[in-house]
Amino acid sequence: MQWVVFTAAFFASAVEFVEAFTIVLVVGVTVNWRSALLGALAATATLAVLVATLGVALVQWVPLDVLRLVVGILLLLFGLKWLKNAILRYSGLKAVHDEDAIYEETRAQLRARGQFDASSSRFDLFGFLLSYKSVLLEGLEVAFIVITFGVSAATSTVSRSSGIASAALGALLAGLLVILVGALVRVPLTKVPENTLKFVVGIMLTTFGTFWTGEGFSVAWPLADVFLLILAAIYLCAAFLLIAWLKQVKKQQQARAIENQSAPTTAQKQEVIP
Amino acid sequence: MKIIKAIYNFIVGDMFILIGIALTVTILVLINNVSALASLKGFSGLFLVIGVLGSLVASLSREAFSSPR
Numbered sequence: 001m002q003w004v005v006f007t008a009a010f011f012a013s014a015v016e017f018v019e020a021f022t023i024v025l026v027v028g029v030t031v032n033w034r035s036a037l038l039g040a041l042a043a044t045a046t047l048a049v050l051v052a053t054l055g056v057a058l059v060q061w062v063p064l065d066v067l068r069l070v071v072g073i074l075l076l077l078f079g080l081k082w083l084k085n086a087i088l089r090y091s092g093l094k095a096v097h098d099e100d101a102i103y104e105e106t107r108a109q110l111r112a113r114g115q116f117d118a119s120s121s122r123f124d125l126f127g128f129l130l131s132y133k134s135v136l137l138e139g140l141e142v143a144f145i146v147i148t149f150g151v152s153a154a155t156s157t158v159s160r161s162s163g164i165a166s167a168a169l170g171a172l173l174a175g176l177l178v179i180l181v182g183a184l185v186r187v188p189l190t191k192v193p194e195n196t197l198k199f200v201v202g203i204m205l206t207t208f209g210t211f212w213t214g215e216g217f218s219v220a221w222p223l224a225d226v227f228l229l230i231l232a233a234i235y236l237c238a239a240f241l242l243i244a245w246l247k248q249v250k251k252q253q254q255a256r257a258i259e260n261q262s263a264p265t266t267a268q269k270q271e272v273i274p
Numbered sequence: 275m276k277i278i279k280a281i282y283n284f285i286v287g288d289m290f291i292l293i294g295i296a297l298t299v300t301i302l303v304l305i306n307n308v309s310a311l312a313s314l315k316g317f318s319g320l321f322l323v324i325g326v327l328g329s330l331v332a333s334l335s336r337e338a339f340s341s342p343r
Contacts, residue, residue: 077286078285080295087330218306219319219322249339
C-alpha cells in the first residue's frame with residue numbers, strides 16, 4: 001500500500017463525492033431514489049472502466065520518465081487550480097462552497113420542471129441523467145487524480161499497478177464513507193470541511209507535480225524523496241502568506257468601497273445646506 | 275473548440291497559471307538542451323519552484339485586483 005497516494009486520493013475523492021452526493025440526494029428526494037441511485041451507479045461504472053483502461057494503458061506502454069514529466073506538469077496545473085481556489089475562499093475573495101444552497105437551488109429547478117412523485121419507484125430518465133451527469137463530472141477529477149497519482153508515485157511497472165490500486169482504494173473508501181454518512185443523515189453534508197480538504201489536496205498535488213516534473217528534467221533533488229516534505233512546507237508557508245496578503249487586500253477594498261459610498265452622501269448634504 | 279475549452283477548464287481553467295507553467299517548462303527545456311545554458315542546470319529545481327510560485331501569485335493577483343468585489 002502506498003499511503004501518500006492513498007491519502008491524496010481519499011481526500012480529493014471525499015470532496016468530490018460530497019459535491020456529487022448533494023445532487024444525488026436532491027434527485028432522490030425530489031424525483032425518486034431508484035432513478036438517483038441508478039444514475040450514480042452507472043456513472044461509477046463508467047469511471048471504473050475509465051480508470052481501468054487508461055490506467056492499464058499508461059502502465060503498459062508509456063515509459064516512466066515521459067510519464068513523470070507529462071503527469072507532473074498536469075498535476076502541477078491541476079494542483080495549482082485547487083490551491084488557488086482554496087486560497088481565494090480562505091481569504092474571502094470567493095464564496096465558500098455551500099452544499100445547502102446547491103441543494104435548495106437544484107431542488108427548486110427540479111420542482112419548476114414539473115410534478116415529481118418521490119414516493120413512486122418508476123424510472124425517470126431526467127432524474128437518472130441528472131444523477132449520472134453530476135457523479136460523472138465530479139468523479140472525473142477523482143479518476144484523473146487516481147490515474148496520474150497512482151501511476152507516477154511508483155518506480156516500476158509492478159509498483160505502478162499497486163499505485164493505481166492504492167489510489168483507487170482511497171477513492172473507494174471515501175466514496176463509501178460519504179454514501180454511508182449521507183444515507184444515515186439524509187441531508188447535504190455541510191459539516192465536511194471541503195475547503196480545508198481542497199487546500200490540503202492542492203498542496204499535495206502541487207508538491208508531487210513539482211517533484212515529478214523536476215525528475216522528468218533530471219533534477220537531482222537534495223535529500224531525494226525527503227525533499228517532498230520540504231517542498232510541501234515551502235508551498236504551505238507561501239499559501240499562508242498569500243492568504244494573509246489577500247485578506248489585507250480585501251479589507252482595503254472594502255474600506256475604499258465604504259469611503260466611496262459615504263463621499264457622495266456628504267457632497268449631497270453640502271449641496272442642500274446653503 | 276468546445277472540447278478543447280472543456281479540457282482546459284477541467285485541467286487548469288486559468289490562463290495565468292497555464293502560461294506561467296508553460297514558460298517555466300520552456301526555460302527548463304532550454305536549460306537542459308542548450309549547451310550555453312548548461313551551467314544553470316544545477317538551478318533547475320529552484321527555477322521550477324519559483325515558476326510555480328510565480329504563476330500562483332500572478333493568478334491570485336489578477337483575481338484580487340481585476341474587479342472590485
